Amino acid sequence: MSHFTANETYRNFMNGQWKASVTGQTEASLNPARTGEIVGYIQKSNAQDLDEAVAGAKQAQKHWRKLSGAARGDMLYRAANALERRLDEIAETMTREMGKTLPEAKGETARGVAILRYYAGEGLRSVGDVIPSTDSEALMFTTRVPLGVVGIITPWNFPVAIPVWKMAPALIYGNSVVIKPASEAAVTCAKVIECYEEAGFPAGVVNMVTGPGSVIGQGLAQHPDVQAVTFTGSNEVGKRIGQAALARGAKYQLEMGGKNPVIVADDADLDLAVEATVNGGLRSTGQKCTATSRVIVHREVYESFKRKLLQRIGQITVGDGMKDGVWMGPCASEHQLRTVLSYSRKGLEEGAVLLHGGKRIEGEAYDGGYFVEPTVFEQVAPHMAIAREEIFGPFLALMKADTMEEAVELANDAEFGLSASIFTSNIGRMLSFIQEMDAGLIRINAESAGVELQAPFGGMKQSSSHSREQGRAAIEFFTSVKTVFVKG
Ligand SMILES: NC(=O)C1=CN([C@@H]2O[C@H](COP(=O)(O)OP(=O)(O)OC[C@H]3O[C@@H](n4cnc5c(N)ncnc54)[C@H](O)[C@@H]3O)[C@@H](O)[C@H]2O)C=CC1
Numbered sequence: 001m002s003h004f005t006a007n008e009t010y011r012n013f014m015n016g017q018w019k020a021s022v023t024g025q026t027e028a029s030l031n032p033a034r035t036g037e038i039v040g041y042i043q044k045s046n047a048q049d050l051d052e053a054v055a056g057a058k059q060a061q062k063h064w065r066k067l068s069g070a071a072r073g074d075m076l077y078r079a080a081n082a083l084e085r086r087l088d089e090i091a092e093t094m095t096r097e098m099g100k101t102l103p104e105a106k107g108e109t110a111r112g113v114a115i116l117r118y119y120a121g122e123g124l125r126s127v128g129d130v131i132p133s134t135d136s137e138a139l140m141f142t143t144r145v146p147l148g149v150v151g152i153i154t155p156w157n158f159p160v161a162i163p164v165w166k167m168a169p170a171l172i173y174g175n176s177v178v179i180k181p182a183s184e185a186a187v188t189c190a191k192v193i194e195c196y197e198e199a200g201f202p203a204g205v206v207n208m209v210t211g212p213g214s215v216i217g218q219g220l221a222q223h224p225d226v227q228a229v230t231f232t233g234s235n236e237v238g239k240r241i242g243q244a245a246l247a248r249g250a251k252y253q254l255e256m257g258g259k260n261p262v263i264v265a266d267d268a269d270l271d272l273a274v275e276a277t278v279n280g281g282l283r284s285t286g287q288k289c290t291a292t293s294r295v296i297v298h299r300e301v302y303e304s305f306k307r308k309l310l311q312r313i314g315q316i317t318v319g320d321g322m323k324d325g326v327w328m329g330p331c332a333s334e335h336q337l338r339t340v341l342s343y344s345r346k347g348l349e350e351g352a353v354l355l356h357g358g359k360r361i362e363g364e365a366y367d368g369g370y371f372v373e374p375t376v377f378e379q380v381a382p383h384m385a386i387a388r389e390e391i392f393g394p395f396l397a398l399m400k401a402d403t404m405e406e407a408v409e410l411a412n413d414a415e416f417g418l419s420a421s422i423f424t425s426n427i428g429r430m431l432s433f434i435q436e437m438d439a440g441l442i443r444i445n446a447e448s449a450g451v452e453l454q455a456p457f458g459g460m461k462q463s464s465s466h467s468r469e470q471g472r473a474a475i476e477f478f479t480s481v482k483t484v485f486v487k488g
């Protein structure tokens with residue numbers, strides 16, 4: 001049974017109220033699998049709406065920060081329960097709104113529930129250390145305080161998990177939040193906000209404003225009453241946000257792109273490596289910052305790996321993620337589809353060899369959706385655009401290496417450093433990969449994607465602002481440390 005109601009209008013959430021934008025304008029959020037289907041309408045807000053949300057958040061934070069961690073945690077537990085009760089409905093909305101398959105959407109929503117519960121528990125954990133003073137009569141310790149109002153700018157590829165993994169730690173440590181979700185997934189985000197409302201958060205602690213990134217996102221980055229901004233999305237936008245925040249001395253955290261490699265050694269379990277490459281590269285239609293995009297294979301096993309990979313990719317079913325048996329949904333938007341197709345053309349122009357896919361999938365069964373074939377190129381040289389730039393689609397670039405040293409060198413030859421995998425049964429190779437690979441996530445005999453909520457998440461090089469999200473690491477961004485020296 002479907003739990004989904006199409007065509008509703010979702011308003012902004014500010015000061016505990018659902019409120020239409022002062023612009024009077026809305027925009028439709030469309031289903032990328034059936035381009036005629038409107039999933040819902042969202043507000044096209046302006047700076048005046050944002051000012052109102054931030055003013056409410058500023059006022060509400062004064063009381064919120066004074067509650068005990070246990071009381072704040074209680075609210076997060078209730079939000080988790082509400083999200084769990086609505087899991088099927090919210091997952092279905094996600095699939096309709098951005099295309100990932102329903103099982104993936106359910107898994108992500110369940111992950112949102114687990115994240116909320118993890119951070120609810122954080123309300124009872126320690127926040128500082130006692131440090132011996134050189135003065136034997138003094139007590140010296142650290143404590144932490146919230147930052148104030150936190151601005152949250154999120155992408156469309158994880159419409160539940162990313163908003164939750166930024167909001168939950170911000171809230172538990174005593175901040176209020178104003179979130180601007182990506183318009184492509186704002187209906188799903190509005191439903192997550194309804195869960196916070198149902199949990200009974202005080203008015204103004206949780207706020208959502210939808211609208212153009214250049215107005216609401218940039219507005220958050222520049223707003224004098226927003227003390228910190230956390231962002232996930234493209235490098236281009238992330239850098240702009242970082243610069244705007246830095247210019248006024250606000251704290252910022254950026255999680256951006258990846259060009260994640262997997263190395264397949266000559267002693268690898270090839271079946272395992274193939275399965276992980278397919279899952280890591282093509283699940284969610286390759287639209288993960290942690291997705292595998294470069295596959296560096298030892299010459300000795302290259303041909304057998306390639307044969308097995310193509311055989312497995314040939315079995316992938318592409319279609320509407322709501323349908324049973326569909327393994328891969330559409331690209332999330334026409335923009336994403338065009339990007340993938342443009343990289344297929346670039347790959348051919350640059351002299352790489354197309355082994356599979358590369359084309360849009362059309363026809364009656366596809367309802368004009370943004371479907372693309374899983375795409376594999378070989379003979380990819382390190383200078384080619386398909387080896388260097390983030391594509392964010394179901395796209396694998398195969399490269400050959402003669403030695404493990406060459407493989408790691410190729411893997412490190414990238415602007416990004418988010419996630420990297422190796423498949424090998426040799427412990428020495430595993431250890432040197434851990435040492436040599438420049439990436440925030442090192443994965444041994446496991447796919448490059450799929451992070452765990454209790455562990456730090458973030459990248460090296462251009463993949464992030466060098467900060468970490470999730471797990472206990474989140475406390476570093478969402479609080480300020482005070483060092484206290486007390487003498488009686
Ligand atoms: N690291 C990741 O997880 C993601 C990476 N991307 C990358 O970005 C590419 C483009 O996707 P987009 O959706 O266009 O990403 P984007 O970076 O434009 O959007 C991410 C968020 O930033 C907002 N935004 C857009 N322009 C802004 C501005 N000037 N100031 C402040 N906020 C702004 C958007 O509304 C959205 O909420 C993808 O092809 C992919 O390569 C996209 C989404 C997630």
Ligand SMILES: O=C(O)CCC(=O)C(=O)O
Nearest residue numbers: 287288289290449450451
């Ligand atoms: O791999 C994952 O589970 C997380 C990926 C992610 O954070 C992203 O794509 O933005």
